[in-house]
Amino acid sequence: MTDRRSVRKGVLGAGVLTALVAATGGVVVASTLEEGSLSSLWAADEPAVSEADEAADVRTSSLDIPLDNPALAEEDVVALSAASRSEARAALADGEGVALSVQVDGETHQVVTDAETLAAALEEAGIAVGWDDTVSHALDAAPEDGAEVTIGRASTEYVTEQVITEYDTEERETDDLLVGETRVVQKGFDGDARITSQVLTVDGKEVSRTQVMSAEATAAVTEIIEVGTREPAPVVASGSSSSSSSSSSGSSSSGSSGSSGSSASAPTSAQYTLSQFMSAGVINWGGYKFTYYSQQVLPGGGLDIPGRHVNAGGYVADGDGYIVLANGAPKGTIINTPFGYQGKVYDRGTYGNHYDVYIR
Numbered sequence: 001m002t003d004r005r006s007v008r009k010g011v012l013g014a015g016v017l018t019a020l021v022a023a024t025g026g027v028v029v030a031s032t033l034e035e036g037s038l039s040s041l042w043a044a045d046e047p048a049v050s051e052a053d054e055a056a057d058v059r060t061s062s063l064d065i066p067l068d069n070p071a072l073a074e075e076d077v078v079a080l081s082a083a084s085r086s087e088a089r090a091a092l093a094d095g096e097g098v099a100l101s102v103q104v105d106g107e108t109h110q111v112v113t114d115a116e117t118l119a120a121a122l123e124e125a126g127i128a129v130g131w132d133d134t135v136s137h138a139l140d141a142a143p144e145d146g147a148e149v150t151i152g153r154a155s156t157e158y159v160t161e162q163v164i165t166e167y168d169t170e171e172r173e174t175d176d177l178l179v180g181e182t183r184v185v186q187k188g189f190d191g192d193a194r195i196t197s198q199v200l201t202v203d204g205k206e207v208s209r210t211q212v213m214s215a216e217a218t219a220a221v222t223e224i225i226e227v228g229t230r231e232p233a234p235v236v237a238s239g240s241s242s243s244s245s246s247s248s249s250g251s252s253s254s255g256s257s258g259s260s261g262s263s264a265s266a267p268t269s270a271q272y273t274l275s276q277f278m279s280a281g282v283i284n285w286g287g288y289k290f291t292y293y294s295q296q297v298l299p300g301g302g303l304d305i306p307g308r309h310v311n312a313g314g315y316v317a318d319g320d321g322y323i324v325l326a327n328g329a330p331k332g333t334i335i336n337t338p339f340g341y342q343g344k345v346y347d348r349g350t351y352g353n354h355y356d357v358y359i360r
Contacts, residue, residue, distance in 0.1 A: 098145035102127055105153065118143045130154060134202055152202040158212070159199050165191035167220045177228025178269065180276060188223025191216065232269035232338075270340030274314040274359060277339065285338040289354045293326070305346055313340055316358040320344075326356035 097114035104127060113121035119139040122129060129135060132154035137147060167188035177183065196213040199206055277283055283290040295316045307319020315323040322334065322344035328351035337343045339357070349356050 098143050098147075100143055100145065100147040100149060102149045102151065104151035113143055116142060118149065122149075127151070132156060132200070155201050157199050157201075158196055160194055160196045163193045163195050165193065165220045167191070168222045170222050170224050172224060172226050173229045174226040175228070175230040177226060178230050178232055178271065179228055180271065180273060181228035183226050184223065185226055186222070186224035189218070189221040191220030192218040232271050268336050268338070268340055268342060270313070271338040274339070277357075278359075283338060286336065287353055288335070288337075290337065290339075290357055291350075291354070292357045292359050293349075295324075295358050295360060303347060310360045311341070314360045315339065315341060316360065317341065318344065318346070324358040326350055326358070327354070328352070 097112045099110065099112045100121070102109045102111055102122065102125065109125060109127065111121060111125045111127075113124055115121040115124055117140055118135075118137055119129070121143045122139075129139070129151060130153065134152040134154060136150040137144075167190050169188060172185075193214060193216045195211060196215075198210045198212050200208045200210075271285070272280075272283055277290070277292060281291070295310070305316075305318050305324060307317075308324075309317060309319075311317040311321070311323070317323050321341060323337065323339065323341045324347065325333075325335070325343040325345045326347035326349035327333070327345045328348065329345050331345050331347075333345040335343050335355070337355075337357070343355065343357065345355075347356075347358075
């Protein structure tokens with residue numbers, strides 16, 4: 001029996017090893033000894049093999065379940081190493097897989113999987129992940145038991161916006177204008193551009209904005225304003241008068257006239273606009289002191305102002321163009337003013353060289 005067992009062992013070992021070459025998991029190998037093949041190996045005087053012995057020649061081995069056959073000697077059992085397992089499979093406790101939750105599209109999904117990667121687990125669960133979607137866990141890593149995976153749905157769109165650029169203002173001095181005068185020589189216009197941006201949103205919330213194109217539809221035009229620098233020429237009073245300068249008797253200064261029937265007013269150089277006059281409150285000029293009052297304080301009766309109106313400068317004037325003054329001088333007294341018009345006394349209220357000027 002010793003020689004027969006050796007032959008059996010050799011044939012069985014060859015069959016098992018051949019099967020293991022192609023196997024990766026638990027393998028069951030069966031090798032049946034045929035009488036025809038044994039006849040060449042056994043000695044001629046060896047007794048015939050019975051059917052029971054032939055049945056015992058069927059060897060069965062498993063990587064997961066060791067052979068437990070008392071008919072085999074210890075050296076007949078071939079020890080096999082288990083196939084390599086992935087980290088995900090090694091983490092399985094009961095063979096049913098790891099459990100994790102996936103929050104996506106406003107819903108939470110409970111997933112049990114034995115997949116080797118999170119990407120495979122999501123695919124098995126029917127959860128698609130877009131190219132730009134965000135995932136809280138690495139897709140190529142093994143799924144972790146109890147993990148809470150969050151998927152954000154990303155969307156990319158292109159937005160074109162109109163952008164208005166306000167025009168600049170440039171001031172240039174010129175002696176063509178008097179000090180305080182200005183004029184616009186080039187009107188300003190705002191610029192108009194179109195900006196196209198790539199906007200990335202995750203679950204409806206903007207997370208990034210990248211400018212990809214800019215096109216100027218209209219360039220901004222600078223507004224140019226000229227500012228006067230020329231000093232006014234000395235004012236020369238029209239007509240003649242015998243009154244002395246700055247006398248306390250209330251007579252007007254040189255150049256005034258007491259005639260109320262004089263011809264139309266001669267224009268004078270305007271050194272102050274009405275807004276400048278009102279801002280200053282008091283103007284001292286040419287030996288005179290000027291203050292202003294609203295026409296609302298003009299007395300309604302006893303004050304005759306022929307052709308009374310408000311002129312282009314905003315001053316109350318008569319039909320001849322004289323602006324209305326109040327002073328202790330005789331009514332009809334005419335003086336020059338720095339406001340671009342001659343003035344005529346129509347009302348009382350101040351005295352000496354102090355004149356009130358009525359405005360709109």
